[in-house]
Amino acid sequence: MTLFPDTPAFSIGSMLRRDRWLIRLRWYAILGLFIGVILLKTIQLGPPSSLNAMAIVGFILLGLNLMYLAYASAKKQFAMSNLVILLNLQMVMDLFLLTILIYLTGSEESPLSFFYVFHIILASIIFPGGFSYLYSLLVIILYSGLLLLEHSVYVEHICFIHELHLIGDSRVVIGIWFVFVVTMMVSAYLAQNVTERHRRVRTKLEITNQKLQEINETKTTFFRYASHEMKAPISTIQSTLMVIEDILGTNADERIINMLNRAIGRTSETIGMLKDLADLTYGNFQEEQQFDHLSLRELLESIVSDAKPNSDRKSQSLKFNSAAAPFNFFGDADALRKIFTNLISNAIRYTHESGNIQVSLEKIDLNYVVKVTDDGQGIPASEQTNIFKEFYRTPTARKLISEGTGLGLAIVMRMVELHGGDIQVDSLEGQGSTFTVQLPFEEEL
Amino acid sequence: MAKKVLIIDDDFDLVEAMRITLEAAGYDVVDAQDGERGLEKIKSESPDLIILDVMMTSMDEGFHVAYKIREDADIKDTPIVMLTAVGNQTGFQFDPGKDADFLPVDAFLEKPVNPKKLVDVVHQNIKA
Numbered sequence: 380m381t382l383f384p385d386t387p388a389f390s391i392g393s394m395l396r397r398d399r400w401l402i403r404l405r406w407y408a409i410l411g412l413f414i415g416v417i418l419l420k421t422i423q424l425g426p427p428s429s430l431n432a433m434a435i436v437g438f439i440l441l442g443l444n445l446m447y448l449a450y451a452s453a454k455k456q457f458a459m460s461n462l463v464i465l466l467n468l469q470m471v472m473d474l475f476l477l478t479i480l481i482y483l484t485g486s487e488e489s490p491l492s493f494f495y496v497f498h499i500i501l502a503s504i505i506f507p508g509g510f511s512y513l514y515s516l517l518v519i520i521l522y523s524g525l526l527l528l529e530h531s532v533y534v535e536h537i538c539f540i541h542e543l544h545l546i547g548d549s550r551v552v553i554g555i556w557f558v559f560v561v562t563m564m565v566s567a568y569l570a571q572n573v574t575e576r577h578r579r580v581r582t583k584l585e586i587t588n589q590k591l592q593e594i595n596e597t598k599t600t601f602f603r604y605a606s607h608e609m610k611a612p613i614s615t616i617q618s619t620l621m622v623i624e625d626i627l628g629t630n631a632d633e634r635i636i637n638m639l640n641r642a643i644g645r646t647s648e649t650i651g652m653l654k655d656l657a658d659l660t661y662g663n664f665q666e667e668q669q670f671d672h673l674s675l676r677e678l679l680e681s682i683v684s685d686a687k688p689n690s691d692r693k694s695q696s697l698k699f700n701s702a703a704a705p706f707n708f709f710g711d712a713d714a715l716r717k718i719f720t721n722l723i724s725n726a727i728r729y730t731h732e733s734g735n736i737q738v739s740l741e742k743i744d745l746n747y748v749v750k751v752t753d754d755g756q757g758i759p760a761s762e763q764t765n766i767f768k769e770f771y772r773t774p775t776a777r778k779l780i781s782e783g784t785g786l787g788l789a790i791v792m793r794m795v796e797l798h799g800g801d802i803q804v805d806s807l808e809g810q811g812s813t814f815t816v817q818l819p820f821e822e823e824l
Numbered sequence: 825m826a827k828k829v830l831i832i833d834d835d836f837d838l839v840e841a842m843r844i845t846l847e848a849a850g851y852d853v854v855d856a857q858d859g860e861r862g863l864e865k866i867k868s869e870s871p872d873l874i875i876l877d878v879m880m881t882s883m884d885e886g887f888h889v890a891y892k893i894r895e896d897a898d899i900k901d902t903p904i905v906m907l908t909a910v911g912n913q914t915g916f917q918f919d920p921g922k923d924a925d926f927l928p929v930d931a932f933l934e935k936p937v938n939p940k941k942l943v944d945v946v947h948q949n950i951k952a
Binding site for chain 2: 610615621622646650
């Protein structure tokens with residue numbers, strides 16, 4: 380279909396969405412039609428035979444819409460050309476039935492002809508450029524045809540309202556016809572113009588978005604290589620410093636030993652920071668990710684037991700609650716380990732001595748939910764949105780522990796996203812925090 | 825006679841740092857800058873232990889060298905200490921016990937190299 384430009388606005392997916400949308404809209408039209416018929420019957424407007432015929436049209440439309448729906452749901456794969464034919468068929472059928480309804484309600488007397496307008500708007504939304512003009516042309520042909528048929532006496536005019544007798548005066552009919560034609564053409568032009576502009580903006584946005592993504596990728600790649608490249612020499616510098624300290628032994632000037640220790644400390648901090656920077660970009664390269672089947676419960680057990688010495692040092696209680704099930708999960712063990720090691724070590728760090736830390740694992744619907752709860756200092760509500768930002772550290776965290784890169788939770792977020800999951804924090808200042816990680820899993824068959 | 829340690833690593837300064845530490849601990853130290861020259865040195869120097877860096881010209885050159893050593897009947901019993909920063913860099917976690925089949929080395933040593941740990945690891949793995 381060369382008529383259809385190869386843009387996201389005219390992908391098979393978006394055409395399918397429009398098909399569903401059209402079917403949905405039609406339900407409302409059918410409902411409106413039935414309500415209209417009942418209303419007209421109640422207020423005794425219009426000939427009963429005409430109202431019955433309108434109800435029949437309603438049932439035909441109902442049957443057709445059910446058919447469209449069944450077709451759309453039954454078929455999984457659509458070819459673009461099939462979809463285009465299907466959508467056009469629906470639109471033409473709708474217009475044909477609307478013309479019958481207009482005939483039944485008195486042709487040029489009928490206000491239903493206004494409804495043609497939104498079919499033209501629909502056509503300009505559903506199809507590319509020229510189609511809305513084609514549809515306005517079709518509408519004009521249908522309407523003019525109806526008027527001509529009536530006036531050539533092949534078809535009998537229905538007087539919907541007895542008092543109205545415009546049909547006798549051809550000047551009035553021509554006047555109505557002329558206004559109708561202009562309305563349809565202008566509608567087509569306006570609708571087409573607006574949607575076209577909207578589509579242009581959308582395409583532009585998509586291109587910009589793609590560019591931004593590329594730039595971001597370049598930035599991340601740069602980060603990653605830079606941090607790797609810097610880590611090696613700093614690591615060697617630290618190795619050398621340690622050798623010097625070792626060789627100098629305890630006899631050396633205390634000031635020199637202190638200086639060396641500080642230098643070693645600073646190289647460690649820098650290496651830590653570079654490691655964090657590299658972690659922040661982890662998974663950007665497909666070949667790096669190592670997804671595997673694993674037991675989330677076992678993984679958490681081992682992380683908790685690794686963290687135990689640290690919580691013991693602060694006389695904190697660190698507990699892990701989980702059902703005995705293995706919680707089979709397909710994920711990157713290393714990334715998952717980083718998520719929970721980070722959360723648990725944060726909890727230990729920012730919770731007072733002899734505080735309580737609880738780690739729990741449960742299955743809720745199609746998610747594994749891991750909660751890390753502490754009764755520590757908590758995070759003020761105003762800062763909760765910031766804590767996942769890169770390099771952000773809350774003022775309280777800064778006061779409590781001076782070192783730290785402020786990258787920990789950003790890394791956690793990144794790794795959670797890598798698994799298509801979600802992380803949330805609930806915290807009350809002074810009462811503690813709960814970090815909730817949701818990891819969606821696929822049911823194994 | 826002093827035991828001989830071969831260090832295969834392309835970082836000259838790191839080799840020097842390890843050489844100073846090991847010589848102070850009474851070992852003879854020889855070195856090679858890459859895997860190929862390392863394998864030649866193993867034959868010519870017949871060291872009692874090899875310290876092998878993972879990342880040299882490629883990300884995993886050390887692994888390939890380790891396999892070649894284990895495939896060669898003359899030298900396959902030489903203990904290997906794998907020097908690694910990979911554990912931190914690409915998310916690899918090594919456990920010599922668990923990965924013994926996968927990686928035929930005797931011990932791992934992480935960069936930056938702590939001199940006391942270096943001497944300990946060499947001492948534990950070198951054959952009497």
